[in-house]
Amino acid sequence: MDYLALYVTVKLALITTIVLMLLAAPIAYVLAYLRFPGKSLLEALIYLPMALPPTVIGFYLIIIMGPKGFAGKAWEMLTGDSLLFTFIGITIASIIYSIPFAVQPMKSAFSKIDRRLLDAASVLGLTRKATFLRVIIPNSLNGIAAAAVLVFLHSIGAFGVLLMVGGSIPGVTKVASISIYEAVETMNYRAAGLLSLSLIPISYAFLLLINKLNKDSQNNDSRRA
Secondary structure, eight states: OOHHHHHHHHHHHHHHHHHHHHHHHHHHHHHHHOOOTTHHHHHHHHHHHHHSOHHHHHHHHHHHHSTTSHHHHHHHHHHSSOSTTSHHHHHHHHHHHHHHHHHHHHHHHHHTSOHHHHHHHHHTTOOHHHHIIIIITGGGHHHHHHHHHHHHHHHHHOOHHHHHHHOOOTTTTOOHHHHHHHHHHTTOHHHHHHHHHHHHHHHHHHHHHHHHHHHHHHHHHHHHO
């Protein structure tokens, strides 16, 4: 079994999840509570990776992150290295590919918070930042946890985007999905089967966790009602 690919996969999924939990929370807050011109356009743009084929996302990331793209040029000026076919490159691709799965559950959780709690925070003189950290986040933990699980699972299953941006470099960009694909191509069904089998309990356990979080959230909504 390709343990190295499994390690790269889990590492990528963990980093993607951590980064997106930090990035998606303020974005979800803006979408849930603020009104401004072009909000629907921004929301559609954030959710766009859910609708586009992974190869389309991968193609435009190659253009942007390549030697002639603005991100690729900036990275090369700073580090002297290419951004494509690196672990950092596939991490950026994974973050962009998974951002809707972080923002949508958080926005939904934020929107369900009792407005009376927000009004009370305003009366007490809390700033928007303080309200976000002390009222919204603590009352949305189930939604945030669900978002983290969805991002982790989505990152584990990523294939087309990562293959286009990172290729298949063992120990660097070769993730489990690519390793399985290559094993099947070479008719090494035993290796493909073992690696596939190793991902099933991980995915199943996280899906059970999502179901529990959703059930807890529904119970909390019922008590509030």
